[in-house]
Amino acid sequence: MVKVSGWTLPKARSRGPQFITKSQIAAVLEQVGVLLELDGANRFRVIAYQNASRALASLEEDLLTVVLEERLTEVKGIGKGIGGLISEAVLEGTWGGLEDLYGRIPPGLIEMVGIPGLGPKRVKLLYDELGIDSVKMLGIACQQGHVAPLSGFGKKSEQKYLEGIELLRRYQGRSRMDVGLLYGQALEERIAQIHGVSRAQLAGSARRRRETIGDLDIVVGADPSDHDAITDAILALPGIAEVKGHGESKVSLILEASMLGGSVGGGSVDSQLSEALVERSSDATIDAQVRIVELAAFPFTLAYFTGSKEHNIRMRRAAIDCGLRLNEFGLFPEEEAGDTIGMEAARHTLPCTDESDIYGHLGMDFVPPELREDTGEIEAAASGGLPRLIEPGDLKGALHNHTTASDGTATLAEMADAAMALGWEYLGIADHSEVLNIGGRQIGVPSAEVAVQGKVIRSLNEAWSDEGTDFRLLHGSECDILVDGSLDYPEEVRTSLSHVVGSVHALGSWRGRDEIANTEALIAAVEDPTFTILGHPTGRILQGREGFPVDLHAVLRRMGELNAEGELKAVEINASPYRLDLDWRLCRFAKQQGVPVCINPDAHDVDGLQDVWFGTQVARKGWLEAPDVLNTRSGAEMEDLFGL
DNA sequence: GCCGTTTTCGGCCCGACTGTTTTCAGTCG
Numbered sequence: 248m249v250k251v252s253g254w255t256l257p258k259a260r261s262r263g264p265q266f267i268t269k270s271q272i273a274a275v276l277e278q279v280g281v282l283l284e285l286d287g288a289n290r291f292r293v294i295a296y297q298n299a300s301r302a303l304a305s306l307e308e309d310l311l312t313v314v315l316e317e318r319l320t321e322v323k324g325i326g327k328g329i330g331g332l333i334s335e336a337v338l339e340g341t342w343g344g345l346e347d348l349y350g351r352i353p354p355g356l357i358e359m360v361g362i363p364g365l366g367p368k369r370v371k372l373l374y375d376e377l378g379i380d381s382v383k384m385l386g387i388a389c390q391q392g393h394v395a396p397l398s399g400f401g402k403k404s405e406q407k408y409l410e411g412i413e414l415l416r417r418y419q420g421r422s423r424m425d426v427g428l429l430y431g432q433a434l435e436e437r438i439a440q441i442h443g444v445s446r447a448q449l450a451g452s453a454r455r456r457r458e459t460i461g462d463l464d465i466v467v468g469a470d471p472s473d474h475d476a477i478t479d480a481i482l483a484l485p486g487i488a489e490v491k492g493h494g495e496s497k498v499s500l501i502l503e504a505s506m507l508g509g510s511v512g513g514g515s516v517d518s519q520l521s522e523a524l525v526e527r528s529s530d531a532t533i534d535a536q537v538r539i540v541e542l543a544a545f546p547f548t549l550a551y552f553t554g555s556k557e558h559n560i561r562m563r564r565a566a567i568d569c570g571l572r573l574n575e576f577g578l579f580p581e582e583e584a585g586d587t588i589g590m591e592a593a594r595h596t597l598p599c600t601d602e603s604d605i606y607g608h609l610g611m612d613f614v615p616p617e618l619r620e621d622t623g624e625i626e627a628a629a630s631g632g633l634p635r636l637i638e639p640g641d642l643k644g645a646l647h648n649h650t651t652a653s654d655g656t657a658t659l660a661e662m663a664d665a666a667m668a669l670g671w672e673y674l675g676i677a678d679h680s681e682v683l684n685i686g687g688r689q690i691g692v693p694s695a696e697v698a699v700q701g702k703v704i705r706s707l708n709e710a711w712s713d714e715g716t717d718f719r720l721l722h723g724s725e726c727d728i729l730v731d732g733s734l735d736y737p738e739e740v741r742t743s744l745s746h747v748v749g750s751v752h753a754l755g756s757w758r759g760r761d762e763i764a765n766t767e768a769l770i771a772a773v774e775d776p777t778f779t780i781l782g783h784p785t786g787r788i789l790q791g792r793e794g795f796p797v798d799l800h801a802v803l804r805r806m807g808e809l810n811a812e813g814e815l816k817a818v819e820i821n822a823s824p825y826r827l828d829l830d831w832r833l834c835r836f837a838k839q840q841g842v843p844v845c846i847n848p849d850a851h852d853v854d855g856l857q858d859v860w861f862g863t864q865v866a867r868k869g870w871l872e873a874p875d876v877l878n879t880r881s882g883a884e885m886e887d888l889f890g891l
Numbered sequence: 892g893c894c895g896t897t898t899t900c901g902g903c904c905c906g907a908c909t910g911t912t913t914t915c916a917g918t919c920g
Contacts, residue, residue, distance in 0.1 A: 288892095291903055295892035326893045364909085366918045401911060451920090464920085491919095492908055499908085499919085536920070538907095556904090556920075563904050574905060 254278060254354050259340025260761055266340030268762045269303060269310040270796065272333055276300035279345060282352045284367040285360070298324040301557075303333065305622065307800055307836055311337060355381035361418075362411035363491060363501075372397070386412050414489060414501060417532045423789050424861060425824035427453050427460025430533050433507050434484075435465055438537065441480045443473030446545055450552040454616045456864040458789055458827045462534035463502075464552040468545035481537055488532050498537040544576040546599050551575035557621035558614075565609045565625065571597075578608055617868040622832075634870050639863045641873040643881055645856065646675030647725060647748045647782060647819060647847035652700055653678035654690050656852045659703060659720060665853035667718055672882030674718075674856075675847075676704065677725040677748045677782075680735040694740045697724065701743065719882055721745045721889065725782055730756045732771030734778065741777035745889040748819065748847070749773070750782030757786070757795035766798040770805045773816055779889075780845050780877075781806070783821040783828045791825070799833055807840030815888060817843045817877045820869075822862025823855075834869020844869075845877040 256275060259266035280296040302324030306313070313319055314337045319330040335343050359370045359382055373379040376397055379388055388394050389405040422430070431453045439447040444467055448454075451464030469477055474495065481498050482490060486506025491499035540548045551559060552575070566573035572581050577596025599605050603613035611628035615636060618624040627633045649655030650662055657665070659676065666674035678700070683691035692700065704720045711718050723746035727735040734741060734749060741747055749772050751757055757765055772778060781802070785794025806816040818837050821828045829837070829844065837844055846862035848855050866876060873879045880888065 292892050294903075298893080324893070328892055364918070368917060399911065399916075403910060407910090462920085494908055497907065551905090552920080554920085560904055567904090572905095576906095 254349070254357060256342050256345060256349055260763070263338075263340060265311045265314075265337045267336040268796065268798070269306065270762070272310075272336050273300045273304040275336075275342070275345070276303065276329065276332075279348065281357060281360075281367075282348050285352050285356050285371055286348065287368070287371050295324075295326075296329065299329045305832065309798075309801065314338065353380040355384070358382050359385060362408060362415050364407050364411055369399075372399070382412055382415065410489070414532065417488070418534075421459035421461045421790065422533060423824050424453075424456065424458055424460060424827070424864070427463065427533070430502060430507065430535075431460070431463045431465075434463060434502065434535055434537075437484055437506075438465055438467060438481060441477055443469050443477050445469055445542055448549055450549055451554065454553050455555065455619055456617045456868050458831070458865070462536065465535065465537045466545065466549045466552055467537060467539045468542040468548075469539060471541050474539050477539055491534075496539055498539070500535045500537070501532050502535050503532050538575075540576065543596070544593065546601050546605060547573075547577055547593070547596070548575050550602050550605055553616050553619060555620050558619035558624070561621050561625045562605075562609070565611070565629075569609060571608070573605075578605055615867070617864065618870065620868075622835075634872050636867040637863060637871050637873045637876055637879065639860050641876070641879045642671070642846060642859055642863065644671045644673035644675065644721075644878050644885065645847050645850075645859055646721065646723060646746060646780060646845055646878060647677045647821075648674060648850045648856070649678050649725075650676060652692050652696070653683075653725075654685075654851060659700075659707065661853055662850070662856075663707065663718065663720055665856050667716075669856060672717055672719075673721055673885055675721040675723050675746060675748075676700070677723040677746070679752075680724055680726040682727045682729070682735045683752055691727070691735075692724070694736050697736070697740050697743065717882060719886070721885065721891075723748060723779070725750050727752055728769070728772040729753075730768065732768035734772060734775050738777065741775075744777075745891055746779040747777050748780045748782040749775075749778050751786055751795065754786050754792075754795060758793070762796035762798055765795055766801050769797060769802045773802065773806050774809065776814075779815060779817065780847075781816070781818045782847070783826050783849070784818060785828050785830075787828050788825055789827060794828065799829075800836060803833070803837050803840050803842050806837075806842045810841045815843075817845045819845050819847045820862045820865050822846055822848045822858040822860070822865070824858065824861045827861065827865050829865075829869075831865045831868035834866060834871050838871060838875050843877040844871060844875060847878075 257267055257271040276296050277300040280293050283293050283296060302322050306322060314334050319325055319333060320327060332343055335341055356370050356374060359365060360367055373385065377388060377393060379385050385408060389409050394400050394405045395402050431449045435447055435449045438444060446468035448466050450466050453460045453463060467477065478493060478498055482493065486503050487500050488503040489501040491501060538548050538552060563573050566578060570581055571578055574593060577593030579593060579595040579597065583595040597608050606613050606628060612631060612633050614624050614628045614633065648662060650657060650659050663674055679691040681691045681694050701722050704722045708719045723744050725748045726741065728749045728751045729735060730753060773781060784799055785797060787794035803818065809816050818829055834844060844866060846859050846866055848858040850856045
């Protein structure tokens with residue numbers, strides 16, 4: 248659900264420039280797109296703001312520099328108009344004409360577009376004609392029959408909106424990757440078992456491994472004579488809260504938890520099952536679209552519904568450049584299709600048995616689904632420059648894990664056994680440092696006890712070495728980064744460790760001050776000679792809380808400089824599906840700066856080690872190859888790196 | 892609002908489904 252709170256223009260910092268930061272401006276541009284839609288603006292103008300927001304968010308250079316050097320409009324997607332807005336925000340801290348737009352659109356309208364089947368045009372019409380400016384008011388108007396008489400509306404509209412309001416209440420927004428995959432795999436399995444289904448595959452943002460998943464897309468290939476029966480079978484599946492619509496080729500559903508039923512799901516998300524479900528309220532729902540096509544169209548439909556939308560737009564343009572037209576059913580010469588559309592036009596398609604054939608016809612290498620975000624993959628695929636992405640099996644260990652010494656539930660030996668069972672050559676222990684206490688309870692390891700843990704680790708390592716087992720524990724610490732950027736523990740404690748994972752935990756203080764102060768503090772932390780790995784860099788909890796504001800581009804640039812001087816500074820992808828922090832959008836930048844990434848499960852029990860699977864998905868989405876990831880190194884190499 | 896460029900304004904990805912209307916606009920993905 249779109250949260251109405253937060254739909255205000257950010258206040259300028261007290262001193263500057265820059266008065267407003269890049270991420271704040273990107274968020275505003277995104278909101279302006281929505282507000283303009285509600286204002287009845289030209290749809291291409293709306294798209295322009297969305298594109299500009301994206302372009303700005305992925306700008307890797309320092310924004311103030313770009314503004315001062317008047318190079319903003321060189322950024323693709325930012326022109327004179329929006330460029331002027333950005334410059335004003337950065338240099339003056341003001342928002343020009345946007346104040347008026349924000350003041351004119353009632354925040355309740357934003358919430359109203361969250362109702363399924365109700366879009367910006369009709370929301371605006373309801374507001375203009377009846378003065379309806381909230382979901383609550385709409386509900387009352389529908390019950391009293393005020394909506395049906397409006398031109399373009401009817402009795403069914405009223406009923407649909409009333410049902411939509413109830414669904415909006417139950418809808419919990421996007422789902423974390425682990426939860427979304429759980430539902431997606433379950434639905435895929437159920438559909439694959441339906442008689443007549445030849446192929447069934449999960450597509451959409453789940454297949455692209457986004458950190459959160461909005462709705463599920465399943466593509467089904469089957470003989471046309473079976474389509475009706477398959478549609479009926481899908482509609483009869485358990486756990487359907489609502490059928491939003493169904494036709495010859497698609498079924499649009501809202502699922503509830505009972506769809507998961509008995510023994511479905513599988514793979515690495517299994518261990519997350521109980522925990523993931525406990526969090527969702529018992530009547531929470533998730534949307535799903537099922538597309539049913541004949542087998543010949545399957546690869547095209549799969550590609551289409553895998554997206555992203557931006558990737559698809561680029562693919563269509565690439566097809567046009569080749570004199571071809573690409574739609575969800577085929578890839579065919581423009582002149583042969585003539586005026587026909589859809590499946591009819593696709594009768595002239597070039598043959599494709601899987602997605603790689605589609606890319607092949609357009610002169611491109613197969614683009615892995617994770618990369619399909621229009622962040623350069625089209626160009627790379629056309630020039631043979633796609634990365635060879637890391638695989639989960641490339642990992643040889645992990646460096647950030649907890650034991651009973653702090654807030655973990657397993658002992659050193661138990662964690663080591665679990666790591667060996669995964670085929671790993673090492674496990675880095677990084678229990679919390681002294682300063683950490685939660686609710687007055689001491690969580691962190693007192694500095695005097697660090698040496699005690701070190702002694703146990705040494706004796707375990709000696710035992711493995713003696714019996715010829717290629718496994719070792721690496722004695723590190725998850726050391727708190729204090730508000731001034733210094734590290735917890737006396738220096739001599741930190742130097743006694745193999746590695747220091749520096750993490751921020753006092754989120755309150757960090758979220759209460761601005762991006763520039765936080766960035767300076769993080770840079771001070773990474774500059775400490777004992778600092779090794781930046782742990783969960785923003786502190787975000789997906790679907791829970793925002794991270795603290797920070798310019799990670801600047802921090803990663805500094806870490807890259809230090810590495811160029813011969814130091815070892817790495818950044819963590821915290822692989823917990825609750826975090827997935829470092830964000831995939833920053834992985835390539837880290838690589839470009841010469842900062843290795845470390846995929847860490849932040850495990851607090853033996854099962855938690857398996858979370859590295861999720862972290863690997865993030866690394867893949869961030870274009871990383873095995874050599875870019877620190878913990879693809881062997882145990883012996885790690886010992887060398889840490890000077891052990 | 893941005894882009895490209897035949898440097899001045901037209902084009903901007905494409906299709907299914909729904910409800911209302913009677914030929915189509917709105918919504919969704």
